[in-house]
């Protein structure tokens with residue numbers, strides 16, 4: 764058996780843990796209260812999609828949104844990880860999109876139902892190449908951007924996050940054991956908006972990585 768390589772973490776079949784409402788400007792644009800503790804939800808590993816393959820619009824949505832986010836790749840698992848050691852558990856990072864069927868999410872919210880179909884469908888988690896931790900010495904201060912058909916829609920900085928990466932790792936690991944190869948999506952800044960079939964999405968972490976995805980309708 765060949766050894767698994769963390770730089771292909773998306774092939775490992777591990778959890779994707781997402782943090783919501785972690786930027787005040789995004790919480791406000793969706794008319795949500797500023798959270799006092801992290802809001803968590805999950806995506807399955809089948810949500811991953813890589814450059815070269817399209818983001819597929821599920822047949823049941825007419826309002827698919829992009830959310831650009833910094834992803835944290837876990838290199839060492841743990842439970843109840845103290846904040847002071849949290850960064851020792853990070854192998855690296857990835858630029859990620861948390862694709863969201865906003866109309867379905869709104870419907871689920873109004874009925875008090877979980878967001879699974881809004882957030883966890885196939886291709887709902889486009890990811891960049893793996894970024895080793897040394898390439899981002901201060902993950903609490905990186906600039907993220909996203910363009911649709913060359914128009915800037917999102918531009919933010921991880922310094923605006925309400926809950927820091929060490930806090931999130933510690934908080935999550937109190938409830939959900941973190942494993943090597945897990946990915947944490949740390950939330951999106953403001954500017955989320957709808958995408959359509961044939962749109963071209965480009966996103967980046969300033970001075971570190973860029974990625975592009977085409978949007979297609981599901982057959």
Ligand SMILES: O=C(O)/C=C/C(=O)CC(=O)C(=O)O
Pocket residue numbers: 781782783784785786789793795830861863868949950951
């Ligand atoms: O509560 C809502 O209306 C929407 C929440 C989200 O989609 C949260 C995120 O995924 C995020 O903030 O990144």
Ligand SMILES: [Mg+2]
Pocket residue numbers: 781782783830832861948950951
């Ligand atoms: Mg999100």
